[in-house]
Amino acid sequence: MDLYEAIHKRRSHRLYRPEMPPREALERVVDAGLWAPSGMNTQCWDIAVLAGKARDDLVNLINLSIAKIVPIMQQTGVPEKSQQRVVAFFKDLGGAPVVIAVTVWQWGDATGAANIQSGSALMQNMLLAAQAEGLGSCWMTAGSLVEKEVLEFLGKTDQQLLAITPIGYSAKDPPVVPRKPREVRWLGF
Numbered sequence: 115m116d117l118y119e120a121i122h123k124r125r126s127h128r129l130y131r132p133e134m135p136p137r138e139a140l141e142r143v144v145d146a147g148l149w150a151p152s153g154m155n156t157q158c159w160d161i162a163v164l165a166g167k168a169r170d171d172l173v174n175l176i177n178l179s180i181a182k183i184v185p186i187m188q189q190t191g192v193p194e195k196s197q198q199r200v201v202a203f204f205k206d207l208g209g210a211p212v213v214i215a216v217t218v219w220q221w222g223d224a225t226g227a228a229n230i231q232s233g234s235a236l237m238q239n240m241l242l243a244a245q246a247e248g249l250g251s252c253w254m255t256a257g258s259l260v261e262k263e264v265l266e267f268l269g270k271t272d273q274q275l276l277a278i279t280p281i282g283y284s285a286k287d288p289p290v291v292p293r294k295p296r297e298v299r300w301l302g303f
């Protein structure tokens with residue numbers, strides 16, 4: 115798949131079919147992530163690819179975040195229907211058979227925010243590669259609400275949780291979320 119096509123066709127998928135994607139496809143997705151740039155070439159990340167019981171255990175932890183996100187959504191005026199959709203998605207991550215979790219090294223040295231940016235480059239590479247493989251994904255920071263528990267589960271308490279993504283064959287084409295006309299300035303042309 116052409117890169118521009120992958121960029122424009124990638125969507126956040128929130129409903130998946132139960133079939134397991136081929137292991138080779140998942141390995142290519144992860145490899146694409148690992149080829150992301152990183153600040154000072156620290157490659158400051160770890161990836162966990164979870165299926166079966168490991169996936170279920172992580173999803174159970176993400177479930178714990180529902181009690182935290184509901185009051186936030188209520189306070190910020192998220193419509194009731196959208197709240198229900200969020201809760202339903204958190205409950206089983208849309209039934210995705212695989213979840214990928216990305217952790218990055220802690221801040222605290224000269225690399226600072228670069229670790230987050232490096233991990234984000236890795237995430238986006240994986241999402242685009244998933245699209246090229248015909249797989250759906252959904253970048254989720256929601257797990258950060260239960261970051262401590264997730265890091266303990268992953269055995270990465272010395273790191274920070276960047277994001278997770280469910281990954282699998284999509285069961286429903288999500289609507290295209292229109293992009294807003296943000297300022298783009300071309301200077302010196």
Ligand SMILES: Cc1cc2nc3c(=O)[nH]c(=O)nc-3n(C[C@H](O)[C@H](O)[C@H](O)COP(=O)(O)O)c2cc1C
Binds near residue numbers: 128253288
């Ligand atoms: C940093 C980040 C965090 C996100 N966290 C969540 C999340 O926790 N749950 C979720 O359903 N979607 C999450 N998303 C997906 C966005 O909602 C989605 O990208 C946006 O609505 C645009 O839709 P699209 O990805 O289909 O183009 C996140 C995306 C990013 C980049």
